[in-house]
Amino acid sequence: MPQTQKFLSFLNENTSVIRKVCRLYTDNPTDFHDYFQEVVLQLWKSFGSFRGESKASTWVYRVALNVCLSQLKLRKRRVDSTAINAEAAQLWADEPYDSTEEEQIQQLYAAIRQLKELDRAIILLYLEERSYDEMAAILGISQSNVGVRINRIKKQLNKLIHGRTTSSVA
Numbered sequence: 001m002p003q004t005q006k007f008l009s010f011l012n013e014n015t016s017v018i019r020k021v022c023r024l025y026t027d028n029p030t031d032f033h034d035y036f037q038e039v040v041l042q043l044w045k046s047f048g049s050f051r052g053e054s055k056a057s058t059w060v061y062r063v064a065l066n067v068c069l070s071q072l073k074l075r076k077r078r079v080d081s082t083a084i085n086a087e088a089a090q091l092w093a094d095e096p097y098d099s100t101e102e103e104q105i106q107q108l109y110a111a112i113r114q115l116k117e118l119d120r121a122i123i124l125l126y127l128e129e130r131s132y133d134e135m136a137a138i139l140g141i142s143q144s145n146v147g148v149r150i151n152r153i154k155k156q157l158n159k160l161i162h163g164r165t166t167s168s169v170a
Contacts, residue, residue, distance in 0.1 A: 021064035111160040
């Protein structure tokens with residue numbers, strides 16, 4: 001199978017991961033589209049050098065997180081406003097619309113966007129049900145650090161969403 005077809009197949013298998021990471025670090029469809037394209041570009045550029053020493057999804061998370069964090073730093077340096085257009089908004093529509101569920105998801109994402117950048121990555125991986133071992137490998141931190149941070153993040157999210165600290169999130 002030619003390299004391009006292999007990559008397209010690989011991309012098809014990992015699109016949901018890329019979408020979730022990009023959505024976590026953007027707050028409008030235009031930025032989402034830009035981040036998504038940049039992640040795909042970086043994956044394409046390095047696809048031939050992926051040695052398979054880790055799971056493909058671990059590598060995709062790592063690339064996507066690095067790209068999104070880099071894009072955030074670039075965007076912080078320049079402030080611009082862009083109109084949201086209907087075509088870009090379609091990128092957000094993966095599944096049939098459920099207003100209650102969508103409202104809860106938007107509330108969760110809004111709270112997650114208030115977290116520090118590394119904490120956003122940790123909670124995304126947690127919500128994706130990644131093991132502590134895999135999270136540590138993706139983020140380059142220890143397993144015990146992952147566990148401590150997850151507990152703190154849950155409390156922080158609960159406070160942001162519900163305004164209280166007694167119950168836990170997830």
